Amino acid sequence: MEKTITVTVNGTAYTRTVPLRLLLVDFIRDECGLTGTHIGCTYEGRCGACTVQIEGRAHKSCMKLAVQADGKEITTIEGLGSRDNLHRLQQAFSRYHALQCGFCTSGILMNAVDFLNENINPSEAEVRRALVGNLCRCTGYSHIVEAILAASATRHGLKPVPPPAETEPPP
Amino acid sequence: MSAAVETGWIGRSLERREDARLLTGRGEYLADVRVSDCLHVCFVRSSHAHARIKDIRLDAALEIPGVVGAITGAELSREIQGQKIPVLIPAFPAKYRQYWPLAVDEVYWHGEPLAAIVAKDKYVAEDAAAAVEIDYEPLPVVTDAEVALREDSPRVYDDWDSNEIFGTSYTGGFEADQIAKNDAEVEALFAQADVVLRQRFRTQRCGVCPIETRGALAIWSETDGLTVHLTTQRPHIERLALADLLELSTAEVRVVAPRDQGGGFGVKAPFYREHVVVCHLARKLGRPVRWIETREEHLMTVSQERDQIHDLEIAADREGRILALRNRGIGDVGDGRQGVYWGFVMPSLGSVMLPNAYGIRHADIKLRCAVTNKACMSPSRSFGALPTRFALERGLDMLARKLGLETAALKRRNLVTEFPFISVTGVHHDSGNYVKAWDKLVESVDLPGFRALQEEARASGRYIGIGFACGAEFSGIPSDVLVPLENQPGYGVVTMRIDPRGKIAIHEGDAPQGQSHETTMAQVAADAFGIHPDDVSVRHGDTGTTPLSSGTIGARGASYTVAAIAEAAAALKAKMARYMIHDHGLEGATADDFSFRGGAVIYEKDGNIRREFAALADRIVMGSINLPAGEDPGLEHTAYFEAPKPMICFTAQAAKVEVDIETGQFTILDYATCEDVGTVINPIVVEGQVQGGVVQGMSNAMFEEFLYDENGQQLTADFENYRLASAADVPNVTVGHSPTPCPDHPLGVRAVGEGRPGPVPGALANAICDALAPFGVESTTLPLKPEMILALIEAGRAGNGG
Numbered sequence: 001m002e003k004t005i006t007v008t009v010n011g012t013a014y015t016r017t018v019p020l021r022l023l024l025v026d027f028i029r030d031e032c033g034l035t036g037t038h039i040g041c042t043y044e045g046r047c048g049a050c051t052v053q054i055e056g057r058a059h060k061s062c063m064k065l066a067v068q069a070d071g072k073e074i075t076t077i078e079g080l081g082s083r084d085n086l087h088r089l090q091q092a093f094s095r096y097h098a099l100q101c102g103f104c105t106s107g108i109l110m111n112a113v114d115f116l117n118e119n120i121n122p123s124e125a126e127v128r129r130a131l132v133g134n135l136c137r138c139t140g141y142s143h144i145v146e147a148i149l150a151a152s153a154t155r156h157g158l159k160p161v162p163p164p165a166e167t168e169p170p171p
Numbered sequence: 172m173s174a175a176v177e178t179g180w181i182g183r184s185l186e187r188r189e190d191a192r193l194l195t196g197r198g199e200y201l202a203d204v205r206v207s208d209c210l211h212v213c214f215v216r217s218s219h220a221h222a223r224i225k226d227i228r229l230d231a232a233l234e235i236p237g238v239v240g241a242i243t244g245a246e247l248s249r250e251i252q253g254q255k256i257p258v259l260i261p262a263f264p265a266k267y268r269q270y271w272p273l274a275v276d277e278v279y280w281h282g283e284p285l286a287a288i289v290a291k292d293k294y295v296a297e298d299a300a301a302a303v304e305i306d307y308e309p310l311p312v313v314t315d316a317e318v319a320l321r322e323d324s325p326r327v328y329d330d331w332d333s334n335e336i337f338g339t340s341y342t343g344g345f346e347a348d349q350i351a352k353n354d355a356e357v358e359a360l361f362a363q364a365d366v367v368l369r370q371r372f373r374t375q376r377c378g379v380c381p382i383e384t385r386g387a388l389a390i391w392s393e394t395d396g397l398t399v400h401l402t403t404q405r406p407h408i409e410r411l412a413l414a415d416l417l418e419l420s421t422a423e424v425r426v427v428a429p430r431d432q433g434g435g436f437g438v439k440a441p442f443y444r445e446h447v448v449v450c451h452l453a454r455k456l457g458r459p460v461r462w463i464e465t466r467e468e469h470l471m472t473v474s475q476e477r478d479q480i481h482d483l484e485i486a487a488d489r490e491g492r493i494l495a496l497r498n499r500g501i502g503d504v505g506d507g508r509q510g511v512y513w514g515f516v517m518p519s520l521g522s523v524m525l526p527n528a529y530g531i532r533h534a535d536i537k538l539r540c541a542v543t544n545k546a547c548m549s550p551s552r553s554f555g556a557l558p559t560r561f562a563l564e565r566g567l568d569m570l571a572r573k574l575g576l577e578t579a580a581l582k583r584r585n586l587v588t589e590f591p592f593i594s595v596t597g598v599h600h601d602s603g604n605y606v607k608a609w610d611k612l613v614e615s616v617d618l619p620g621f622r623a624l625q626e627e628a629r630a631s632g633r634y635i636g637i638g639f640a641c642g643a644e645f646s647g648i649p650s651d652v653l654v655p656l657e658n659q660p661g662y663g664v665v666t667m668r669i670d671p672r673g674k675i676a677i678h679e680g681d682a683p684q685g686q687s688h689e690t691t692m693a694q695v696a697a698d699a700f701g702i703h704p705d706d707v708s709v710r711h712g713d714t715g716t717t718p719l720s721s722g723t724i725g726a727r728g729a730s731y732t733v734a735a736i737a738e739a740a741a742a743l744k745a746k747m748a749r750y751m752i753h754d755h756g757l758e759g760a761t762a763d764d765f766s767f768r769g770g771a772v773i774y775e776k777d778g779n780i781r782r783e784f785a786a787l788a789d790r791i792v793m794g795s796i797n798l799p800a801g802e803d804p805g806l807e808h809t810a811y812f813e814a815p816k817p818m819i820c821f822t823a824q825a826a827k828v829e830v831d832i833e834t835g836q837f838t839i840l841d842y843a844t845c846e847d848v849g850t851v852i853n854p855i856v857v858e859g860q861v862q863g864g865v866v867q868g869m870s871n872a873m874f875e876e877f878l879y880d881e882n883g884q885q886l887t888a889d890f891e892n893y894r895l896a897s898a899a900d901v902p903n904v905t906v907g908h909s910p911t912p913c914p915d916h917p918l919g920v921r922a923v924g925e926g927r928p929g930p931v932p933g934a935l936a937n938a939i940c941d942a943l944a945p946f947g948v949e950s951t952t953l954p955l956k957p958e959m960i961l962a963l964i965e966a967g968r969a970g971n972g973g
Contacts, residue, residue: 036196101685103433
């Protein structure tokens with residue numbers, strides 16, 4: 001069974017006839033060719049690597065069918081910022097070394113942008129709780145938490161993301 | 172491109188060059204590689220842990236529209252070689268069993284692949300896999316290694332005389348009489364000791380599964396043969412193995428590890444059976460074929476390590492000096508059929524690493540490894556050593572309590588102090604200052620202050636504790652170890668090219684999975700040539716363009732590969748200096764008279780004699796007339812680096828916890844380390860390696876456990892049941908440093924990638940037991956689940972008379 005749907009992804013309308021069972025994450029990756037959205041737990045909704053924004057709110061795209069997104073506006077990592085115009089949070093992630101392999105990063109960014117829109121000045125504990133739906137195996141999370149806090153601190157007046165505190169230099 | 176600072180790139184927290192693409196969704200992971208007309212594979216896996224395959228019926232599957240083909244193990248075994256080939260077998264005796272990637276006649280674990288379906292997309296392939304009908308005749312199952320080692324145990328392989336796949340002694344020598352003599356000497360020391368601790372320690376089956384699963388994309392060309400993109404830490408070894416298994420010339424096989432891989436941690440280091448099936452199907456069908464592992468498949472088949480038991484005995488004097496050590500280890504290696512490691516290489520290295528950073532002179536250490544009807548043990552970061560680190564670090568704490576000594580003091584007293592030091596199991600400790608790093612850690616956690624706080628807390632019914640552990644971990648693995656261990660070379664190698672515009676390309680045959688090679692290696696080269704890191708590119712993972720090496724394993728990047736970069740740079744700088752001497756008529760000058768800085772090559776004795784770096788490169792590469800005598804044109808050099816013996820990267824770690832005695836739950840209040848990484852290339856990258864490694868150790872210690880029921884059914888094949896630590900479960904790690912440059916490395920670097928998770932379970936468990944000392948709690952098993960801790964508290968209360 002198939003259905004013709006139109007989904008707007010990063011401002012571009014994609015009209016496709018798709019099987020009803022096609023998952024949204026596969027629609028984004030295979031029909032739109034946007035491979036920045038990743039699959040880590042293979043449709044368990046646990047790892048968060050597939051997180052995108054639907055109508056401005058973070059959703060795990062492996063937990064939705066493509067047909068459920070018919071008529072909706074989606075933002076993926078490719079729509080967040082470009083190389084030459086990185087989102088503040090993307091800048092903070094680089095400055096704080098909040099990514100190693102980068103596989104979970106897209107999902108974390110899409111979740112964290114939504115979180116920061118709702119939480120102007122979060123505590124470290126709030127940031128850690130907000131990340132429970134995103135698994136990262138490389139970083140141990142600390143640098144991610146620091147990057148999100150740094151980006152949030154710069155929301156007002158759009159000050160530059162502050163650099164991380166100096167790590168202890170070798171004597 | 173140029174920047175204000177053009178020297179001194181080593182030691183700076185440069186933002187990573189990988190980040191721009193990874194942060195904008197433009198990473199190049201395996202699943203992102205697109206080729207037209209690609210088919211998809213789904214493996215049919217055994218629903219039994221041990222059974223005879225009576226019949227496999229593919230008819231219903233093949234009738235599903237979109238299904239292109241299917242293959243069973245019986246068919247495959249007639250078409251390719253079995254996996255017992257020299258390139259995949261270590262160089263010491265064990266029972267290496269022949270097998271094919273799809274089961275033939277019999278399955279030996281729940282999840283073993285026995286057929287493969289090829290279809291137009293993964294949805295159809297999964298439908299078809301579900302439609303395959305299989306008749307099994309169940310056979311006896313053994314899932315416990317100790318049971319498996321009994322004479323009367325059911326056999327995993329009925330033609331083996333026992334389930335023991337491997338067993339050896341690590342002390343005393345190679346001959347039976349030498350070993351017996353050593354054992355008797357150790358026994359005599361035990362007899363004289365003031366105190367003896369005897370304890371069994373058990374670490375559960377768990378590992379470090381990456382967030383990106385495994386996969387392969389194979390493309391067959393009648394002209395060029397096989398090109399396969401696959402998730403791997405060692406593309407060159409994969410290439411040799413694939414050629415042998417598929418009976419192709421190596422000239423016909425190119426393996427490409429994707430530029431970006433979503434974590435590896437050792438899990439992507441073995442040669443896995445699925446890869447060769449995908450390659451064979453691409454050749455057979457003449458079309459591109461792809462397999463992307465599901466998380467369920469991943470957790471059923473790989474990332475399973477740590478499954479060891481240790482009966483440890485420590486003999487000591489009253490001051491806590493270790494006189495001798497005795498250990499009987501058991502490794503549960505699962506089915507024991509997996510290229511490179513065969514399940515037992517991890518516990519074997521774990522036994523070698525058991526004495527850790529302690530100057531133990533006498534020991535009797537033996538290991539037996541058993542096959543069971545479980546997935547084959549596959550490697551994870553802190554390779555084999557996490558279980559023995561846990562046993563000894565816990566054992567020493569128990570010993571300290573027995574003697575009424577402060578554990579931090581007892582451990583310090585036993586640390587290696589003179590270098591080089593050869594451990595009782597033969598591990599070479601090159602250099603360092605373990606005591607200094609230990610002292611710095613202990614000072615940083617304010618031990619006396621904490622003891623006062625602890626007493627206060629106990630008075631008000633709160634239980635806080637502190638625990639220590641350390642790790643003397645490999646910084647790369649020399650051929651001296653790797654050739655016997657895995658039949659592979661240990662050297663580091665890069666090919667470095669300088670083009671006529673002064674841009675440097677580094678080609679390395681390893682395959683990183685998040686270790687920041689593109690940044691840190693560019694820093695090293697830029698530092699050497701006095702140019703900007705943006706003018707250095709690092710390419711890796713493609714066997715078509717890189718020199719053969721053993722892969723990104725065992726912290727080889729910053730140790731061996733970076734050392735090879737330093738040596739290649741030195742060779743090319745010397746060549747550029749010789750051209751300068753020739754072109755400017757500087758008779759008697761030597762390479763040392765030239766400095767490379769600010770994008771120029773400068774004659775130090777006369778600053779007016781200088782050439783722009785790019786101009787000199789252009790002269791040597793493009794202007795190939797009027798050459799210096801005996802000199803070749805061109806600027807390309809392949810350098811090999813080999814340290815004669817292992818280099819060590821030391822870590823000392825401390826945990827502070829609070830335990831709720833009503834629930835057994837604990838909170839990590841603080842976690843601190845002190846590292847000796849020698850020269851730091853990029854401080855924030857090093858810090859990231861430590862943070863991540865420690866949290867992997869925490870996650871292993873606290874949550875992760877692969878469970879099999881009595882029928883060998885795997886119960887933990889998703890992230891709900893196999894739980895990883897989330898951001899809310901773990902603290903920030905305070906990373907301290909006490910560097911001593913490594914004398915065997917041209918830049919003094921010690922590589923930090925491998926060992927960090929190993930000491931963590933010991934430190935955490937020690938902290939919990941310290942907190943609960945009033946109840947006499949001594950935990951000896953992992954994971955540290957609240958119900959286990961609560962049971963120990965209750966047992967302690969009962970023992971204390973309530």
